[in-house]
Amino acid sequence: MYSDRALVIGAGFAGLLAARVLSESYGDVVLVERDQIPADAGHRSGVPQAHHPHALLARGAEVLEGLFSGLGAELRAAGAVQADLGSDFASRAPAGWAPRDPIGLSVLSTTRVTIERIIRRRVLKLPNVSLVDGVTVDGLLHDRGTVTGVHGRRSGEPFTDYADLVVDASGRTSKLVSWLAEFGVHCPAPMIVNGHLAYTSRLYHVNHDLRLGWKTAYEITHAPTTRRGGAVSSVDGDLWFVTLFGAGGDIAPTDDDGFLAYATTLECQDIAEIIKTATPASPIHRATNLRSRWNRFHKVPNWPRGLLALGDSVVSLNPVYGHGMTLAALNCAELRTLLQEHDLAKEPLVFQRAIARTARIPWMSATTTDLGWSQKKPPRGTRLMQWYARRLFEVIPGNPQVYRAFLRVSQMVDHPVALLRPAVLWTVLTGSRPRARQR
Incomplete structure (x- = not known):
């Protein structure tokens, strides 16, 4: 251990993982969290997205298992549903249904509340990690180009804490850009892409009288024509998470009749059948203004x-x-x-540049799709990727090889270049499978 104390702003998913990692190098790790977190914490105001499904991709599950040995087994014991991405998923693209062949790549389906509760319990059992909740951080303490801690309020009283390393994991509502500006560190304008998408979600108790041949079903939106979609997944043992998507101005209603009426417009009628026959386990929640934002901290030369x-x-x-x-x-x-x-602590830009490289592929994937709904003409490179994606989705029905390649890339297991391998490329461009000599 080359230093004594690290402080993490935010005790959500990212903050908990950061504390787990820092516990290996720092003698004392403190999580500072705005919300009050009881031992059996459910939904927190700081995580409004917890009312909607959360996907832990296959690559993410692999990383978590490396940080928390046996986590997958613990999640399954808590009710997480394991599903093969091929055989257990009913997936509808605009051109038709995807193949239902096993591919040997599975995911665990659970709620954000469950996975965060289990990881929090694990992290707070570490002897050198502690949690201080109910703290509103108002800014950073600093001295001659070095951040030395945080200041804010707790229960109406001033709060100050010092550390050798401060990690901001406070999420989408982070105020780090303005905190840095207070002592003369100015960040470039963030990149922002608005997907003009919305989703509306509700939990239901599983209706065991419905005999469905899948564990997760979903129907995607796709620019510029397919504005409506939906998904339902089995979570936490005995619940269904139903979500209705809207794009290009379509938004699912939040009243019972409107929610069902919207679902009946989908090709996947299992979703409407669940809404009609299953017992609700939560109110209906809606999220709008679903955009992507990149704060380019790796480009700040005087990063503290x-x-x-x-x-x-x-x-x-x-x-x-x-x-x-x-x-x-x-x-x-x-x-x-x-x-x-x-x-x-002395070379922070090494880390900021590293995670910027990691973000490039998921950023490209999300924003290329979202720019399809934009009224502005996207750059030529983006238009080419959008065209290839449309061709890809057209050939997925009835083509297990292409679908398998797509799933492995979408789960961040394979690099996107896998979608340009000769066999996949030929099928996408021609719509037919290559013969042996052509391959």
Whole structure:
């Protein structure tokens, strides 16, 4: 241990993972959280997205298992549903239904509340990690280009805490840009892409009388013509999470009749059948203004020592695509690797540049899709990727090889270049499978 104390702003998913990693290099790690967190914490005001499904991609699950041995088994014991992405998913693209062949790549389906509660319990059992909740952080303490702690309020009283390293993991509502400006560190304008998407969600108790041949079903929106979509997944043992998507100005209603009427317009009629026959387990919640934002901290030449930022504080992606938790996990995996070779309190830009490289592919994936709904003409490179994506979705029905390649890329297991391998490329461009000699 080359230093004594680290402080993490935010005890959500990204903050908990950061504390787990920092506990290996710092003698004392303190999580500072705005919300009050009881031992059996449910939905927190600081995580409004918890009312909607959260996807932990296959790559993210792999990283988490490396940080928390046996986590997958613990999640399954808590009711998480394991599903093969091929055989257990009924997936509808605009051109038709995807193949239902097993591909040997599975995911665990659970709620954000459950996964965060289990990880929090694990992290707070570490002897050198502690939590201080109910704290509103108002700014950073600093001295000659070095961040030395935070100041704010707790229960109406002034709050101050000092640390050798401060990590901002406060998420989409992070105020780090304005905090830095207070002592003369100015960040470039963030990149923002508005997907003009909305989703509306509700939990239902599983109706065991409905005999459905899947564990998750979903129907995607696709620019510029398919404005409505939906998804239903089995979570936490005995619940269904139903979500209705809207794009290009369409938004699912939040009243019972309107919610059902919207679902009946989908090709996947199982979703409407669940809404008609299952018992609601929650109110209907809606999220709008689903945009992606990238704070380019890696481009700040006078970035202060003693400060790191990760997770949604840096790159917050449109949550429809399910990259958020996996990207946060990858950030913390990078943190763990770099701490073995660097004193990141003295070399913080090494970390900020590393996670910027990690963000490029998920950023490209999310924003390329969202720009399809924009009224402005996107750059030529983006138009080419959108054209290829449309061709890809046209050939997925009835083509297990292409669908398998797509799933492995979408789960961040394979690099997107896998979608340009000769066999996949030929099928996408011609609509037919290559013969042996052509391959």
